[in-house]
Amino acid sequence: MIPERFLNALLLGGLLGVALLADWRDEPFTITLATRATILAIAATGLNLALGLGGLVSLGHAVFFGLGGYAMGILAFHAQTYAPVELGPLAIEGTTSMPLIWVTAIAVSSLAALVIGLLSLRTSGVYFIMITLAFGQMFFYFAVSWSAYGGEDGLSIYVRNGFPGLNTLDPIQFFSLCFVLLCLVLVLWSRLARSPFGLALNAARQVPARVETVGLDPKRLKLAAFVLSGAITGLAGALFADLNRFVSPSMFSWQLSGELIVLVILGGVARLCGPVAGAMLFVALEHWLGGLTEFWHVWLGAILLLIVLFAKGGLVGLLSGRPASHD
Template sequence: MTREATFNGFVSLALLLFPLWAWWADEPFMITLATKVAILGLAGVGLNIALGLGGLVSLGHAAFFGIGGYAMGILASHAQSYAPLMEWPFLIEGTKSMPIIWIVALIASAVAALLIGALSLRTSGVYFIMITLAFGQMLYYFAISWSAYGGEDGLSIYVRNGFPGMNTLDPIQFFIIAYVLLMIAILFASRLARSAFGLALNAARQTPVRAETVGIVPYRLQLVAFTLSGAITGLAGALFADLNRFVSPTMLSWQTSGEIMVFLILGGTARLFGPVVGAAVFIILEEILGDFSDYWHIHLGVLLLLIVLFARGGIIGLVAGEEKRHA
């Protein structure tokens, strides 16, 4: 096993054992923190497919995170008010079932990613960054002005959605759900990176011209990667909204996009577990620094600046060495 693989095993074990310890010690807040790490890590795993594997610097992933959140909010709010979403041409009712909500969140964010990607990928580089950011902002303003679903105030749901055979209101059970989904997504991402698709995508990222001469069409590969990436981040959004039992336009804001990207950098870009490590560090910093200073974002900013300028491999880069990339 490489050092990175050992470290990954350690991270996945620690993320599982910590909430189990908290459960045993009766510290539900700690379980919630671990759940937050798992969910935000999942959002980062999504972005990592576009950014790490595809080299697509998307600054608009909050759009998919928020769409996932609103998929949850809209379905659950209709279910709790017993008002169908629509009656014509066919009846669609709300639901409080997590699996159905997840599927809707995956599909809705995949469709949004396909549309945004199809337009944004016509360009590259700095244009791509600005365009993804702009489309994200478009959805943010749309959510604010969409008064039917809470507008600026967002949507609250009273009871967390259900999963067959589990009590999702129990923090540890909800954590297990989030953890399993995170592990499935990481497994999927690692398989994707090693598949023919992943290798071709990697080639298209490194030398687009060479990839094109052997018959690879970067646009198509990148669009597929962007769509998958958006879908996973959307799923994380649905879980995050469920964790808070609340969804608001903040989930769609550009700061959210920036933060998801920060997870990747703190952990290490294009590393399989980079987003998880980054999300964990982010949450820990938020808890520790947030305790003795209301202005902890300054420290985060300085730390981020130092990492970007001087430690480009992120935390996994420091632990496992610079050059090892999982792709």
């Protein structure tokens, strides 16, 4: 059994190592895979806040991922065409600056999470899952029919957006940027988990009624977690769009919401580096199994089944020997 701290370092070190090795051996595609895993890990860490700490099974997290993606797509598209974004009387210039795009992605997705959270947190259990799914579908079909930004075909961005001092088109530099963001998000997650807010959220997941007796509103705690969670997933969406230089309605799809849940469960629910392990495994399987057989999802399903049945704490739980912190 490997101590969880050591395992976390190993996972992050492994991710970084793969990218650096690939850079040294001049294999840009492998770096792109590592970047993909990194970005998915950020998105899943966002979900791990709602799902892991708050126990909120959101089947609509693709909404935030997609909003982040479209925030990037729309801003970059307008920068590409030199036409401002018309928002009623407001005309906003497009931009190719990553930090500005990130701020926009975070703002838009947290606002969406606030509204969706306010409505869906009135329910719980299977109804919560259904409502978040419904919101996901709403956004999906809206994007499909939004012809101004490519509709079903999506939107291609010809040049990757810029970050001051970096050449983002160089795979390893873009990877490093995403990796640093992943580390920052993980630091934030672990601090939140140990803060009074995180502990109260944890308690609200276990016994909401008892949290009320100590003067805390479980709904407000969950809403705050949901908004933060959406913001992080939104940031990942913007990065994902920049990785592919392409956004399409599939970023809003419920399959993607499901994949994010799978990543968290594969790696370990409520584990700091669960989403990192999940994303690495997922991308590796997608690449290798996908190369062997067209039906790689079947094998992914089998692996997921085994993990859910025999390793309740996910990969991290299995390797660290610490049992699941909760179902």
